[in-house]
Amino acid sequence: MTTDTSTPPPNTGRTTRVLTLASGSAGSGKSTLAAALAEQAAAHGQTVCVIGLDRQRDVSRLLGYDNPDADEELATLIDVIDNLCTLDEALVPGRHSKSGDPIAGLWLVLESDKLDTLSVKLAGVTAREMWLSRLLPQVLGRFDIVLIDCPGNLDLGTQGALIAATEIVGCTKSQEKEARGLTALEDKIAHLHKSFGFMGMRDGLDWIVIGEGVKGVSQGKVYFDIERQVREAYGDLVVQPTIRDDVKVPESYSASLPVTLYNPKSEAAAAYVKVGEAMNLYG
Numbered sequence: 001m002t003t004d005t006s007t008p009p010p011n012t013g014r015t016t017r018v019l020t021l022a023s024g025s026a027g028s029g030k031s032t033l034a035a036a037l038a039e040q041a042a043a044h045g046q047t048v049c050v051i052g053l054d055r056q057r058d059v060s061r062l063l064g065y066d067n068p069d070a071d072e073e074l075a076t077l078i079d080v081i082d083n084l085c086t087l088d089e090a091l092v093p094g095r096h097s098k099s100g101d102p103i104a105g106l107w108l109v110l111e112s113d114k115l116d117t118l119s120v121k122l123a124g125v126t127a128r129e130m131w132l133s134r135l136l137p138q139v140l141g142r143f144d145i146v147l148i149d150c151p152g153n154l155d156l157g158t159q160g161a162l163i164a165a166t167e168i169v170g171c172t173k174s175q176e177k178e179a180r181g182l183t184a185l186e187d188k189i190a191h192l193h194k195s196f197g198f199m200g201m202r203d204g205l206d207w208i209v210i211g212e213g214v215k216g217v218s219q220g221k222v223y224f225d226i227e228r229q230v231r232e233a234y235g236d237l238v239v240q241p242t243i244r245d246d247v248k249v250p251e252s253y254s255a256s257l258p259v260t261l262y263n264p265k266s267e268a269a270a271a272y273v274k275v276g277e278a279m280n281l282y283g
């Protein structure tokens with residue numbers, strides 16, 4: 001276990017799992033999941049690197065960095081894209097946003113609100129869909145887990161993360177819009193696989209996490225039906241348990257903390273811990 005919180009882990013040649021969290025629609029629980037899984041995996045002694053691709057910067061905020069653009073000392077992924085620094089140089093320690101204490105074993109590459117220009121910046125680059133595959137060797141062999149938190153679209157940023165993944169995690173809710181987003185994501189993976197399968201790209205989803213299920217039928221039978229349909233359609237790919245609707249999640253969002261740190265005893269935190277276990281993230 002890495003306890004040194006001042007220097008990112010060296011290359012030990014270990015196998016690094018690269019998990020890309022994606023969905024075809026916004027608001028499907030990706031950033032909440034990324035922050036909770038990263039915190040829990042680190043708490044279980046794994047070395048974890050989180051790379052966020054969203055201009056909204058939720059996962060960066062949940063892991064301790066409210067507004068990286070406001071601090072000139074902090075490099076972001078956009079600086080890496082602009083060749084102002086390397087991915088390695090952009091690594092910062094994850095930290096508790098209230099106490100400021102570093103979270104042992106957890107590192108991240110920060111997001112910038114300029115990430116909405118990523119597709120434009122990559123437009124003229126040769127083999128632009130492989131942008132992340134070119135950068136990742138700088139962290140492979142150093143971390144047990146790299147978690148990539150995608151934005152809610154399937155633009156070039158997400159495409160690069162799908163191609164570079166060793167495991168693709170589809171995130172959804174028990175609602176029609178998010179369930180349809182899963183289909184859009186599958187179509188995109190199938191399309192990309194035709195061109196990038198030769199370099200080992202995954203040919204489909206490896207995991208599906210339902211990030212905000214209803215608690216009771218009183219909240220609407222339609223939600224249960226959609227959840228059942230997702231489980232029927234995808235079988236074992238769907239991780240147990242479903243994370244149920246829990247007010248502690250939006251509360252943890254306001255507190256800028258992963259829900260597993262904000263309220264470890266909450267139902268949502270307990271469910272995230274089990275999801276991480278089901279995904280074998282604790283070594």
Ligand SMILES: Nc1ncnc2c1ncn2[C@@H]1O[C@H](COP(=O)(O)OP(=O)(O)O)[C@@H](O)[C@H]1O
Pocket residue numbers: 023025026027028029030031032033058152171211212213243244245246247249250251253268
């Ligand atoms: N289990 C849950 N219970 C209640 N609210 C949730 C739950 N999971 C996510 N949310 C809320 O849904 C919104 C979107 O979640 P987020 O993780 O940011 O999704 P994404 O990253 O896919 O856009 C947030 O406001 C979050 O607080």
Ligand SMILES: [Mg+2]
Pocket residue numbers: 030031032054058059149150151
């Ligand atoms: Mg998000």
